[in-house]
Amino acid sequence: MNTVLQTKGLCKTYIVNKRQNNVLKNIDLTIFEGEMVAIMGPSGSGKSTLLYCVSGMDRVTAGEVVFNGKETAKLSDKELARLRLDEMGFIFQQMYMMKNLSVLDNIILPAVKSKKNTESRKETEERGRKLMRRLGIDDVGDNDINEVSGGQLQRACICRSMINSPKMIFADEPTGALNRSSSDEVMNELLSLNRDGTTIMCVTHDPKVAAKCSRILYIVDGGIMGEKEMGHFDGGEKELRDRERELNNWLMEQGW
Ligand SMILES: Nc1ncnc2c1ncn2[C@@H]1O[C@H](COP(=O)(O)OP(=O)(O)OP(=O)(O)O)[C@@H](O)[C@H]1O
Numbered sequence: 008m009n010t011v012l013q014t015k016g017l018c019k020t021y022i023v024n025k026r027q028n029n030v031l032k033n034i035d036l037t038i039f040e041g042e043m044v045a046i047m048g049p050s051g052s053g054k055s056t057l058l059y060c061v062s063g064m065d066r067v068t069a070g071e072v073v074f075n076g077k078e079t080a081k082l083s084d085k086e087l088a089r090l091r092l093d094e095m096g097f098i099f100q101q102m103y104m105m106k107n108l109s110v111l112d113n114i115i116l117p118a119v120k121s122k123k124n125t126e127s128r129k130e131t132e133e134r135g136r137k138l139m140r141r142l143g144i145d146d147v148g149d150n151d152i153n154e155v156s157g158g159q160l161q162r163a164c165i166c167r168s169m170i171n172s173p174k175m176i177f178a179d180e181p182t183g184a185l186n187r188s189s190s191d192e193v194m195n196e197l198l199s200l201n202r203d204g205t206t207i208m209c210v211t212h213d214p215k216v217a218a219k220c221s222r223i224l225y226i227v228d229g230g231i232m233g234e235k236e237m238g239h240f241d242g243g244e245k246e247l248r249d250r251e252r253e254l255n256n257w258l259m260e261q262g263w
Pocket of ligand 1: 021022023030048050052053054056057
């Protein structure tokens, strides 16, 4: 299996009011192509910080992060921004959608900005609309961002994360703000992207979400304290119930 992402001795320290907070401590991690990895752990344990550090949204304090063969610490801010744009997709709860653009324009923005993209605007729009059809939100393309529901907006974020066909998608609580049925729909879309070959790493508090992932990492106090290989989920109801039970037992052992 090919490695997409690898960290060695990753450390992240924040200094707030002259006080040092060692948030991530010596993290060694390897993510293989095609995996769907859930990051779980208590509040404040460093899950989002890990996602930010491995995806180049934030700089590490020490250690190495190699994404798709490139050591991110050695890249300039501009090179890192380009790597994020061309090879990574992001689904973050804060959404980072531009309020003055329509839903479709937000979705295609990463493609419009990418220097790798040689399509005409019309071709990019057509691709954006195709993704929206796939996610069942093709009727809201021309709406403003504040004229759609939370579930529709989250699906728009997934479309946007996909528009440059990224190597890997990073998701921070992708279903956090959604009710159970929207959450299931969003998860099914992520699973389908994963089955098509996109590697996914997602932070979640929800065992129902994590049960659909192929591997779980459990973080406590800035270190990986537990790891569970689940295998890929095949979509069956009974299998899901078994996985949820198995995961809940394991989480209890971790002190969840
Ligand atoms: N930009 C920042 N500046 C200073 N401290 C930060 C910053 N971001 C996070 N922290 C601190 O790092 C620690 C870990 O935060 P992080 O958001 O990674 O945890 P988390 O496990 O994702 O938590 P939660 O489950 O509550 O979202 C916390 O103590 C937090 O206060």
